[in-house]
């Protein structure tokens with residue numbers, strides 16, 4: 001390779017933002033409804049949004065009320081070959097349409113029903129397409145399964161880092177040791193055990209991990225959210241995510257009027273637990289009726305926000321970040337390469353160094369000062385903690401709104417119009433390479449899952465007759 005070609009390769013490798021990412025970000029921004037094109041909006045400025053798999057392993061071995069899966073989901077056999085091929089096709093299509101980098105959820109069904117080799121193969125296919133995968137689980141599996149997932153037959157790590165979102169709430173039935181929990185507190189030992197399992201495997205193998213705690217919220221457990229947050233914060237998760245239930249999926253498993261639980265009610269419970277405001281207004285993913293997110297960290301059990309939206313200096317720092325660093329792939333890029341990319345940005349915007357240092361100083365001040373942070377790091381009580389509430393929509397709204405959108409018709413009914421706005425700003429996308437569609441998860445679960453699972457039931461029957 002000649003010198004010129006090598007220099008070009010080096011220039012491309014250290015380019016802060018891939019040209020495909022820059023293009024899809026521009027397209028995403030242009031397609032967003034005007035109302036969500038705010039200075040806080042992340043979509044189209046830094047990220048294209050999250051992604052998820054569908055139609056890969058819809059079966060689950062717990063029974064939740066509610067369950068967003070269609071009635072046929074549990075009649076589909078878990079098949080590793082089908083899963084890996086589908087994941088590969090969907091991720092390849094997402095790479096093509098949404099650029100070289102995104103976070104993506106390996107979601108079914110229950111991921112631990114896959115054989116560990118198939119699970120590992122699916123994660124590796126996702127990474128091969130530039131997706132940073134997160135496996136979605138009910139958390140009811142053992143360390144042997146985790147070891148078999150991350151190690152090869154010779155005991156070497158084939159996955160050096162994994163991300164799991166573990167779903168725990170009292171609406172789930174069939175967990176070993178807590179078949180029919182009546183309170184959230186009954187599940188605390190299982191929540192803790194899940195984290196401990198990863199700690200143990202890390203001590204044995206050096207595995208790195210990121211763990212999120214997910215929880216469905218209905219009128220039945222809303223009153224226990226605050227207590228659950230207080231209990232879970234010290235356990236070792238790096239994210240707590242809440243999903244107010246919606247009337248979607250298997251109607252036989254709807255027990256309550258889920259519309260009583262709003263995104264605001266869950267956030268209020270979260271703030272009650274944290275003991276102060278958890279500001280979410282500074283960073284927005286998609287539509288605020290769908291998502292609230294707050295990035296921060298724990299210091300000796302106290303939560304501190306990375307961004308204070310009432311402070312204009314913090315908002316200025318955020319704006320500079322979006323304008324100059326938007327689209328840089330912070331996760332999944334090797335640290336040395338990331339440093340080179342950031343240096344290239346700073347060479348063009350040297351004033352950002354001062355902005356970043358002043359923001360860091362304010363954040364350290366909010367956390368109680370450098371000495372406290374250093375002490376907390378020594379005591380291992382310094383840890384990132386992101387809070388999120390993701391409020392899915394009812395199928396009764398999504399189905400007609402999505403149908404009109406497919407025909408290019410804006411709804412006249414205000415509720416359907418609001419649904420269309422939310423779908424247009426969706427942060428959670430699923431791919432249909434066979435039809436060329438990118439579909440919001442709400443539309444997938446409300447509309448497309450029914451036919452898809454009926455087809456999979458025929459393709460992958462539970463009982464195979466020779």
Ligand code: SF4
Nearest residue numbers: 290392426427441442
């Ligand atoms: S999946 Fe539904 S609730 Fe979630 S962001 Fe998309 S449209 Fe909103």
